[in-house]
Amino acid sequence: MPAYRPPSIPAGEITPESIFLNRRHFLAGAAGLLALGVSSRSLARPLQSTESPFSTDEKLTPESDVTAYNNFYEFGLGKGDPKARSGKFKPTPWAVKVDGLVSKPREFGLEELLSFPLEERIYRMRCVEAWSMVIPWTGFPLAALLDTVEPLGSARYVAFETVVRPEEMPGQSGFFQPLDWPYVEGLRLDEARHPLTILALGLYGKTLPNQNGAPVRLVVPWKYGFKGIKSIVRITLTEKQPPATWNITAPNEYGFYANVNPEVDHPRWSQASETRIGEGGFFGANRRPTLPFNGYEQEVSGIYAGMDLKANF
Amino acid sequence: MAQLQAALPQGLRRASVWALYAVGLVPAAWGFWLGATGRLPGNPVKEFEHLLGLWALRFLIATLAVTPLRDLFGINALRYRRALGLLAFWYVLMHFTAYMVLDQYLNFAAIVEDIARRPFITIGMAGFAMLILLALTSNRWSIRKLGRRWGKLHQLVYVIAAAGALHYAMSVKVVGPQQWFYIACIALLLAWRPLRPMFMRRKRAGAAGQHVTPDRF
Known part of the structure; x- marks a missing residue:
């Protein structure tokens, strides 16, 4: 037969x-x-993009997990809070102000950001909490945006700031406030200009859901996830190292650099291995070794040559 | 409540304790079923671990609440106290087993390192070790054998509850409302213990006064 x-x-x-x-x-x-x-x-709006050689071919984390298991304290402390409590958030209209040590400070409207040549970047995402995902982002290199504002020679760092909207973000209102708002982050200029560093406007081929940092967020795949600041309203070029929310909240636990490093433990857990989210129930989930710079060592280790990565964790 | 207790026939009273064990283990069974069948979202192992830990804290709180409930409201749940304490023990045991087997895949080197180097895990383990001691001596034979020392030994439950609250609060990135709630519950229940003798003396004196001069009412 x-x-x-x-x-x-x-x-x-x-x-x-x-x-x-x-x-x-x-x-x-x-x-x-x-x-x-x-x-x-x-x-969600579909986004057109081109493929990128920087993409990994690892198995994607299901969209249902990428959009339901999030840390976004502006919407609450629980992993499910960002999805459950971000319904009131309005990602449009939106503008990102770019200022500081640049010769052409200006605002970028969302449509303008979307008009940059968009690429799909499939990146590993390693959370500082020892779990990881593989996410297809849509975005463009941050360097492209920085080029248009022409940073001055004195600029050495890039500071980022998240929107503050207590009326739309329940984690920012009420009597318990876990962090000081706005959430801020920072990169060294060479990190910000690295071709792997992108501003993401979408994931899974569509505009970002609110819980993932709509409408525009930072993705730096060799650093812990908390460096990927969400719902950005301001980018400022500075001479001095800017404050970074988790770093100033608990400096012994979260460094400014926050490069993924299996040899530097978090005080409360080992960073040597990680759990891949969305690989099935108890028995499908597996612990895999964490790679230096989250597997992007070849691409980025050069910019840290000669630096003590244990001291500058 | 005391009357209600008395109204229950002997057999039913015993059955109600067994029912408590059965009902008490439902959250663990439910969580295990959800996790094993891929129904827990995100990070199912962590979800399950946290569920077990939280229920352990809840049963510890329930165990500690038995005495103040009787002192303050006359609700007598003494019959259920051993079951509540043992449920807390079973949940801590499952919490630790889930961590060892499902989370760490029995990587003993990593587990030993965690216990030795992470203060919140060290504290949790210390609480667990004490709880094992109490669970082992929770039977009638031990009570008879240990006599007065049994009471002294079982006062360790205060240390265990404090360790549990501390372990929980230290395990999270930000101590939020949920952690404060458990800390507050355990702090209040522990604070009752030193206040208790004074309260009971007053209560007894008050009752005696009533007895002597009934015509006042």
Whole structure:
């Protein structure tokens, strides 16, 4: 008896997700306009992008985990809080102010950011809490944005700032405030200009969900996840090392550099290994060794030549 | 409540203790089923570990609440105290087992290093070691054998509860409302112990006064 063979569908005949999302977006938008005039703001928008040689070919973490297991204290301390409590957040309209030691300070509207040549970057993401994901981001190198504002010769660092909107971000209101707002982060200028460093506007081919840092966030794949500041409203070039929220909150636990380093433990847990999120229940999850610079050692170790990475953790 | 207790037939009273064990283990069974079948989101091992740890704290709090409930509100749950304490023990044991097996894959080098080098784990382990001692001596035979020393030994539960609260608060990045809630519960229950003798003396004196001059009412 001949074995049943499923019909093979040529790749070209499969509708790309971005196109069918486009249709849905169009239909939903039309229905909204007709019926209630509901804003389509909350709808994910598809993003076109090109592939990147920097992408890993590791198995992607399911979108359902990438968008449901988050640390974003502006929306609460629990991993599920950002998804559950970010419904009121409005990522549009949006503007990012770029100022400080640059010759052309200015604001970038969201549409302008989206008009940079977008690439898909599939990166490993290693959280300082010893778990990791593989995420397909859509974005562009931060260097491209910095080029347009022309940093001055005196600029040595880049400071970033998250939006403060207590009325839309429940973690920023109420009597218990876990951190000082706004959340701030910083990079050395050469780190910021490194080709791996991107501003992400989307993931899984669509605009960022609120819980992942909509509408624009930083992704620095060789550093712990908390360096990837979300919902950015301001980028400032400075001469001195800028403050970074976790670093100033607990300097003995979180360094300014926060490069992924299996040899420097967090005081409360080992950083030698990590759990990949979304690989099934108890028995599918596995612990894998953590790699120096999260596996991006070849690309980035040069910029830290001669530096004591244990002292500057 | 005391009347209610008395109203329950002997057999039912015993059955209610066993029912407490059964119901008390439901959260662990439920969590294990969710995790083993891939229904816990995100990081299922951590979720399960945290669930077990939290329930251990809850049962410790329930155990410590038995005495003040009787002192202050006349609710007598003494019958259930051993079961509550043992449930706390079983949850701590499962919490530690989940960490050892599911989280660390029995990597004993890493486990020993964790216990030795991470203060919150050292404190948690110390609490667990004391709790094992109490669980082993929770039977009637030990109570009879140890006599007065049994009471002294079981006062270790105060140290264990404090260790549990500390372990929880130290394990998180930011001590938030949930941690403060458990710290506050355990602090209040422990604070009751030194206040108790004075309160009981007053209560007894008050009761005696009532007895002598009933016509005052």
